[in-house]
Amino acid sequence: MNEESAVLKVRKQKAEELESLGVSLFPNRFRPKDHAGPLKEIFAEYDNEKLMSIKDSFCLAGRIMSRRDFGKAVFMHIQDETDQIQIFVKRDEIGPENFKLFKKYIDLGDIIGVEGPLFRTKTGELTILAHKLVLVTKAFRPLPEKYHGLQDVELRYRRRYLDLIMNQRVREIFRTRSQIVQFLREYFQSQGFLEVETPMMQPIPGGATARPFKTYHHALERELYLRIAPELYLKRLLVGGFERVFELNRNFRNEGISVQHNPEFTMLEFYEAYATYEDLMVRTEEIFSSLAREITGHTCITYQGHKIDLTPPWKRIGFKEALIQIGKVPPEVLESREKTLSWAKEHNIKVDEKEKILGKLWAKLFDALVEPQLIQPTFVVAFPVDISPLARRNEEDPSVADRFELFIAGREIANAFSELNDPRDQRARFEEQIRRRLADDPEIHPEIDEDFIRALEYGMPPAAGEGIGIDRLVMLFTDAPSIREVILFPHLRPEGQRG
């Protein structure tokens, strides 16, 4: 398709004509004083007679979303950030010259400024009678179809601005997202947590197992990695004496894209000295249930057809118990690597035959058999230590960590543990990870973060820490089926030749 569609050409030409008549296409002096939403709210109960008795003139700006033309009058709806409101333009009100210009040169999609009194039409709609009308911003491109809006998913993501103009629900999702983030900030600040910012570019990417993005710093002459997690830096702050810290920002993982994964995603991590993972379960219940009340007014939400009850307390179950009770894995299968492997194969669960770490095999079973069934909020506790390299060992059973993951709607939403603060054990676990590198696991970075060990050697107070995936949380609260629906500009391949 050619560079300029016919409509685009016509519009640019009309715009130039208008400009040559002395009308500015992009003036910046208009100052709206009112907004559609509040006006509709304030005057909801006013009938036409009462509205006419108000002498006030109102002044607002917005984009023309629809238009119904008559010979000497025009109805249209303009949309500002809050809502749409109807405007009535009459030749007798704005004068024949202005009306002629308006009819010929003002298009759907233009942003205009309006001043005038309110009235109610025959059908009862609150409407502004335009006394004054000015062009604020000329639109060269036409809006999508007024009835169906913008449907094409690809176009919605590539031109999110259009999606936001056309689809009210999309605007709502991102308002809710902002509300959630703001709630969390206020919650943690009110609980005495300090908001901090730690490096996004790290010399050794740590705190999780994932493939990092690599970059290069010329002045330092060294490779840096976009962080896969802030964990190791936040713990250094515990060593430094801050007892409650949180960070709410982006992580980057150079892995697949799916309905649950975007290469950059937002994570809340918080650390609390002198607390345990059990304290964090209570805190998590408190956060989610009060967040639900804040957003929806109650503690139940609906996600993709599931009714989900966030009222505390939530179910707790051990990792192995979950495999046995929920995943229906026979207990004896978990006795050895060999039995686990062959059982997995029998049941068509894809596992790496060379996998040496029993915990990783169990995790595969868990992902396949348990996770999808955890619809109601569930804390899974007592994770195998060999897949929890930064978590404290349980005192009674050193094969498991004092750790939980929170599942809601069949997805992992949060991950938390009592922090390992013994530098000797931490070094041993890092070294074990390095050893596994021989098994050719590209996810594990070969370098030990020596400075982190050194920090622990100065003494980190006992603490618990938690990470909550904000994008998935927002999905839950906005009933969004894909992570792309809650990320303003999700990553896509560069576009081919499209209009």
Next chain:
RNA sequence: GGGUCGGUAACUCAGUUGGUAGAGUAUCGGCCUUUUAAGCCGAGAGUCGCAGGUUCGAGUCCUGCCCGACCCA
């Protein structure tokens, strides 16, 4: 990486067993001073994702590639 589905006018979509591409909205011209998916009359608008192939003839069948959605790995 594999599978399924999709890509046709600016937007939303039709397009039959292969026979020269349609509608609605939007746009342009005309009529209309309480409409709201306004209405009526008229007009223009397409590299059918891209490149090959089969065929007298391809939007339609075949192959490869690009982009997207979903599922699987």
